[in-house]
Amino acid sequence: xxxxxxxxxxxxxxxxxxxxxxxxxxxxxxxxxxxxxxxxxxxxxxxxxxxxxxxxxxxxxxxxxxxxxxxxxxxxxxxxxxxxxxxxxxxxxxxxxxxxxxxxxxxxxxxxxxxxxxxxxxx
Numbered sequence: 001x002x003x004x005x006x007x008x009x010x011x012x013x014x015x016x017x018x019x020x021x022x023x024x025x026x027x028x029x030x031x032x033x034x035x036x037x038x039x040x041x042x043x044x045x046x047x048x049x050x051x052x053x054x055x056x057x058x059x060x061x062x063x064x065x066x067x068x069x070x071x072x073x074x075x076x077x078x079x080x081x082x083x084x085x086x087x088x089x090x091x092x093x094x095x096x097x098x099x100x101x102x103x104x105x106x107x108x109x110x111x112x113x114x115x116x117x118x119x120x121x122x123x
Contacts, residue, residue, distance in 0.1 A: 011045030069116030
């Protein structure tokens, strides 16, 4: 199936912005957690580039890809939350609330779209 080039181009733009912000933050001497949503949007765009031919048909296969992708994402997100709670409970890393929200948002976006791309590839 032919991939949509516009999603791929937009994903490249998001990735370039994320790399720039990450580089500036590292040069500054800090970890820029606010770059994570940009990388998540890049992953989402690359996945949509792959998924666009499957989704534009609006048939039973598209519905199945979405359902299974969300099903697998649910369990992955539960495990992410449990791991993050465990890490924060035992003070293995120190995170602010905003940094934790950046991490959770990025993991959620990436997990949902990667799982849909994997389900589309497997089926």
